[in-house]
Amino acid sequence: MLSRRLWHSMPVNASRPLIYQGTKRVIASNNISTTDRFSPLAPAYAQNTIIQAPLIAAYSTVASSKTLTLSEQLAQGSRYALAKSITLVESSRSDHRAEAQQLLSYILKKQRDQPLTKPTFRIGLSGSPGVGKSTFIEAFGMYLLEQGHKVAVLAVDPSSSRTGGSILGDKTRMTELSRADDAYVRPSPSRGTLGGVARNTNEAILLCEAAGYDVTLVETVGVGQSETMVAEMVDMFVLLVGPGGGDELQGLKKGIVELSDLVIVNKADGKLADAARAVSMDYTSAIKFLQPPSPLWKTKVLRVSSRENTGIDKAWEAMKSYFDTMTSANKLTEKRGAQRKVWMWRQITSELVDRLNSDDKVKQHVAELESKVFDGKMTSGQAADSVVDVFLNKVKEDRI
Ligand SMILES: Nc1nc2c(ncn2[C@@H]2O[C@H](COP(=O)(O)OP(=O)(O)OP(=O)(O)O)[C@@H](O)[C@H]2O)c(=O)[nH]1
Numbered sequence: 001m002l003s004r005r006l007w008h009s010m011p012v013n014a015s016r017p018l019i020y021q022g023t024k025r026v027i028a029s030n031n032i033s034t035t036d037r038f039s040p041l042a043p044a045y046a047q048n049t050i051i052q053a054p055l056i057a058a059y060s061t062v063a064s065s066k067t068l069t070l071s072e073q074l075a076q077g078s079r080y081a082l083a084k085s086i087t088l089v090e091s092s093r094s095d096h097r098a099e100a101q102q103l104l105s106y107i108l109k110k111q112r113d114q115p116l117t118k119p120t121f122r123i124g125l126s127g128s129p130g131v132g133k134s135t136f137i138e139a140f141g142m143y144l145l146e147q148g149h150k151v152a153v154l155a156v157d158p159s160s161s162r163t164g165g166s167i168l169g170d171k172t173r174m175t176e177l178s179r180a181d182d183a184y185v186r187p188s189p190s191r192g193t194l195g196g197v198a199r200n201t202n203e204a205i206l207l208c209e210a211a212g213y214d215v216t217l218v219e220t221v222g223v224g225q226s227e228t229m230v231a232e233m234v235d236m237f238v239l240l241v242g243p244g245g246g247d248e249l250q251g252l253k254k255g256i257v258e259l260s261d262l263v264i265v266n267k268a269d270g271k272l273a274d275a276a277r278a279v280s281m282d283y284t285s286a287i288k289f290l291q292p293p294s295p296l297w298k299t300k301v302l303r304v305s306s307r308e309n310t311g312i313d314k315a316w317e318a319m320k321s322y323f324d325t326m327t328s329a330n331k332l333t334e335k336r337g338a339q340r341k342v343w344m345w346r347q348i349t350s351e352l353v354d355r356l357n358s359d360d361k362v363k364q365h366v367a368e369l370e371s372k373v374f375d376g377k378m379t380s381g382q383a384a385d386s387v388v389d390v391f392l393n394k395v396k397e398d399r400i
Pocket residue numbers: 127128129130131132133134135136166170173221266267268269272304305306307308
């Protein structure tokens with residue numbers, strides 16, 4: 001149970017009800033957690049009239065009328081509602097986050113009661129800059145639409161926090177797909193850390209599926225940690241490589257190929273066709289020495305020309321075959337469950353670090369220790385222990 005002091009010292013975020021901010025009120029009739037006993041609005045809680053809390057929303061089956069309307073519009077496939085909902089999950093405003101959490105909880109609850117009619121397929125797509133990801137997605141997305149699918153494209157773009165979002169430019173490149181009725185192309189969020197962007201993308205996938213998009217493509221540029229993060233939020237991870245230069249070997253060196261369920265050699269056309277064939281053979285033999293991503297599936301290598309629209313159907317066949325193999329062994333449900341656990345821990349870690357960083361006493365201590373570590377007067381490990389101790393003591397004090 002939290003004391004009132006600790007309660008006030010906590011940053012307003014997904015775990016602290018916003019009731020203290022005097023924001024929106026929502027009618028509710030669910031159980032009120034013991035945490036709320038200290039609330040100045042406790043009597044209102046007792047009468048079951050007020051609920052305003054991401055904490056409660058996270059576990060609640062109760063939704064405000066605004067949330068109900070939004071979720072209803074989402075279920076009808078409204079693009080406007082989808083855009084609005086994704087904006088909510090991407091927002092750093094605490095009232096938006098609260099609404100987003102309530103919406104997500106409601107959607108999850110609805111899906112538990114009444115599972116989606118169509119199976120959903122989450123595909124991650126990565127590759128070096130210029131390898132042809134956008135061109136591939138345009139061609140592949142249009143192909144999927146012809147097959148009767150609804151396609152959502154989301155981006156995890158590690159460069160966007162620095163450059164302001166290159167995927168926005170992509171949207172103009174994916175012209176046909178962006179304009180198609182059954183496709184939804186979402187530019188990458190232009191703010192936040194990679195972790196934050198990835199978390200939003202996780203939630204955005206759920207929203208796209210709630211809006212009836214059965215295939216979600218999550219695109220990322222092969223930089224830094226983004227491939228691993230994307231691989232941890234999708235059913236299948238696809239690596240796009242080019243026919244030239246040493247770029248494709250980078251994928252091998254960085255271990256991205258090990259994450260990949262499918263390697264697509266793009267630009268297999270015209271003068272590049274021979275080079276693409278050679279690269280594809282290189283990958284096929286290299287993969288034999290790698291551990292397969294799943295005991296049930298051997299990574300495949302295919303050649304495609306996104307520009308000339310060749311091999312796109314083969315790529316989809318390979319993806320469908322993966323999907324069928326994994327679903328018939330019940331492995332996708334298992335994988336998604338395990339991924340949710342991974343993200344829960346990611347969230348715990350970042351939440352704890354955020355709270356630790358927002359505490360003035362800890363901040364001061366950290367500054368002192370950082371300089372000691374820098375001067376070699378203390379080891380990193382000792383300093384880390386000390387910071388955690390100070391933080392935990394502070395939490396204990398607040399509780400008394
Ligand atoms: N010949 C050939 N060129 C292609 C093919 N696919 C893409 N390209 C070209 O490669 C260049 C880069 O394509 P993009 O689709 O923008 O590549 P990207 O991977 O999205 O690039 P970033 O978003 O910058 O990481 C463009 O000039 C495309 O026209 C292809 O299949 N064949």
